[in-house]
Amino acid sequence: MRGEHVDGRRPGPIQGWPEADYDAALHLLDRQVVTADGRLVGKVDDMELTVQDGVLVPTGLLVGLGALLPRFGTRLGPWLHDRYRQISLSHADRRAPSVIDLDLVEDIGSAVHLTQDRDALLRPRVEHVIAPVRHRLGELLSMRVVPDPSRRTEAWPRRPRVLDVRLAARPDRPGRHAVDALVVGGGHPGGLLGYDRGQVNRPWPVAALVGRLHRRSVLVFCGRGVEVDWEVGEVRVGEAAEVAPLVERGTGPGQDAR
Amino acid sequence: MKRYLAVFLGILTAIGGFVDIGDLVTNAQVGARFGMSLAWVVPVGVLGICVFAEMAGRVAAVSHRPVFDLVRERLGPRVGFLNLAGSLAVTFLTFVAEIGGVALALQLVTSVHHVAWVPCVALLVGLVLWRAKFSAMENILGLLGLALVVFGIALWQLGPDWSGLAREAFTAAKPAGEQWTTYAYFAVALFGAAMTPYEVFFFSSGGVEERWTAKDIGVMRANVLIGFPLGGMLSLAIAGCAAVVFGPLGISVETLGQVGLPVAVALGKVGLAVVVVGFVAATFGAACETGLSVGYALAQYFGFQWGKYVRAREAAAFHVVLVAAVLLAAGILMTAVDPILVTEFSVVFSAVALPLTYFPILVVANDPQYLGRHVNGHVANVLGVGYLVLVGVASLAAIPLMIVTRMGQA
Structure with missing residues (x-):
């Protein structure tokens, strides 16, 4: 089914991948992973982010319950994951989930297509002695956001949280992406429906309602003034940070500008 | 020519496959008690x-x-899981009811208690789910389900007061002795019976199994827009038969035998034989569809290989889920729980669970990044939003009405 085009475009959220920018949670998380032989191997249960030159870079798709369960909320998630690990302590993939290297991804459409067959595809990452610092996207999502007191005059969402992560194509490394900005909102329902990014705008009553709930969502660009504290689980937004409205002129990432 | 035949076959199977145990029981109960x-x-x-x-x-x-797939993508893993749990529970309940329905239909012919039939039916359902080809299963059972057209012939043979039935239907006049809450409860139950969520899980997963493309949208629409309404006519015929035969006598419908009795009254033994074939085909077909839907929903949420388009050993986990569902359903029915009661619960909880899957589909059907120029048009969106309100109201009202009316007993 891969390669079928509708109106000259591939069905799916990211047009022109891997050159296009996209939002990780909206466009990639929870999508079906399909192998080169057309078989289904799992969902994108989480995403591996690696720190490279001080920048967060997506490097792998995490698959399996070990990746999924921690995403069930800040309290329930870790509790479920602990129980899951306790069931069989001898299984390494219960602690460190299986990873599919992003280099194996051929295409991202309505599903994630790989270049490899499914035999022995899923295995935890084997790290060398000097391993890079890696995080999970799921840890970053739903982190609370603490704006600097000097920014309190701006229209921040009430109880701001990280809802999504915008990945931008790297001009220096074609085909690779890096975390460019954080989508910050009030954590209201409907953040994955696409209405807040201008991706969908119909039917009108639903678009109006969800759009209103997310009207204060902003983009916080990573870099100067933005500090992610992985230990505490919060993102601090300093005075120098660049913040922009989430949707401008009705276009979002992963969209063609037709 | 071959294409037209395929469309015709699709419509016929859509008609035959539309009616299941929920439609049979609820329409007959409502017809007997509320007329038209x-x-x-x-x-x-x-x-x-x-x-x-x-x-x-x-x-x-x-x-x-x-x-x-879309439920999880659009609602995230946590809300998606709650959605899965709700939809799965309702689909499994319907699966239990359908297997029970086959057993009840066989009891009508053999006089052997339905509990004794349950293991045989479960084994047969399990074998079909494991071995049968998707299209063969859908076509054979759908065509045999057309035997239920006999309800329409029976209604005609019964020679009812057509103008009286039409007046009841168009004025929606509640019978004097009934409460408005009971009337509303049965309205929700009928709505749930017609809009059972598994039908859509099965339909869309079937589309993926049969590798539909954008070119198949026309055929798909013909199946839905012609087949389902004609299937709905069967539902009305069932209600009409019950209204004519049981209504004047004040008899309520509590068994599957009573559902088919008007056909026997009108057409004798031949009619009864045909209606039993229809019962078995409709409930057996729906048992296969609901069983598969249990596997589809679980596999699609977690992402493991599903479907009849691959060999069973390639989708091992999916087939294990199917077998487990069959065993569990058989175990529940072996406790001698009344399948009609299970059916009554399943149609009401179908109405409760409906918005869980309806809403994400409505959103994705409007997403140009998924559908390109095939996104919802104005008519689809006006109807889509109208029904979003309607399924929301039915979902919220279902359980309070069930409690207030003591499942329609009040």
């Missing part, structure tokens, strides 16, 4: 399932993603 005064709910429910199935079918044809 609740007949308006059937077209409302049928139009609703057409809107829902057409959107899900279009999404499946263009983006190749079935319902539960």
Whole structure:
């Protein structure tokens, strides 16, 4: 089914991948992973982010319950994951989930297509002695956001949280992406429906309602003034940070500008 | 020519496959108790399932993603899981009811208690789910389900007061002795019977199994927009038969035998034989569809290989889920629980669970990044939003009405 085009475009959220920018949670998380032989191997249960030159870079798709369960909320998630690990302590993939290297991804459409067959595809990452610092996207999502007191005059969402992560194509490394900005909102329902990014705008009553709930969502660009504290689980937004409205002129990432 | 035959076959199987144990029991109960005064709910429910199935079918044809893929993508893993749990519980309940329905139909012919039939039926359902080809299963059972057209012939033979039935249907006049809450409860039950969520899980997953593309949207629409309404006519005929035979006597319908009795009254033994074939085909077909839907929903949420388009050993976990569902359903029925009671619960909880999957499909059907130019048009969106309100109201009202009316007993 891969390669079928509708109106000259591939069905799916990211047009022109891997050159296009996209939002990780909206466009990639929870999508079906399909192998080169057309078989289904799992969902994108989480995403591996690696720190490279001080920048967060997506490097792998995490698959399996070990990746999924921690995403069930800040309290329930870790509790479920602990129980899951306790069931069989001898299984390494219960602690460190299986990873599919992003280099194996051929295409991202309505599903994630790989270049490899499914035999022995899923295995935890084997790290060398000097391993890079890696995080999970799921840890970053739903982190609370603490704006600097000097920014309190701006229209921040009430109880701001990280809802999504915008990945931008790297001009220096074609085909690779890096975390460019954080989508910050009030954590209201409907953040994955696409209405807040201008991706969908119909039917009108639903678009109006969800759009209103997310009207204060902003983009916080990573870099100067933005500090992610992985230990505490919060993102601090300093005075120098660049913040922009989430949707401008009705276009979002992963969209063609037709 | 071959293409027209395929369309014709698709429509016929859609008609035959539309009616299941929920439609049989609920329509007969409502007909006996309320005459045709609740007949308006059937077209409302049928139009609703057409809107829902057409959107899900279009999404499946263009983006190749079935319902539960989209539920998780659009609602996230946590809300998606709650959604899965609710939808799975209702689909499994319907699965139990359908297997029970086959056993009850066999009891009608053999006089052997339905509990004794349950293991045999479960084994047969398990074998079909494991071995049968998807299209063969759908076509054979769908065509045999057309035997239920006998309800229409029976109604004609019974020679009812057509103008009286039409007046009841168009004025929606509640019988004097009934409460408005009971009337509303049965309206929700009929709505749930017509708009059972599994129908759409099965329909959209079937579309992916049969590798629909955007070119198949026309055929898919013909199946839905012609097949389902004609299937709905069967539901009305069942209600009409019960209204004519049981209504004047004040008898309530509590067994599957009573559902088929009007046909025997009108057409004798031949009619009864045909109706039993129809009962077995309709409930057996729906048992296969609900069983598969249990596997589809679980596999699509967690992402493991599913489907009949691959060999069983390639989708081992999916087939294990199917076998486990069959065993569990058989175990529940072996406790001698009344399948009619299970059916009554399943149609009401279908109404409760409906918005869980309807809403994400409505959103994705409007997403140009998935559907390109095949996104919902104005008509689909006006109907889509109208039904979003309607399924929301039915869902919220279902359980309070069930409690207040003591499942329609009050």
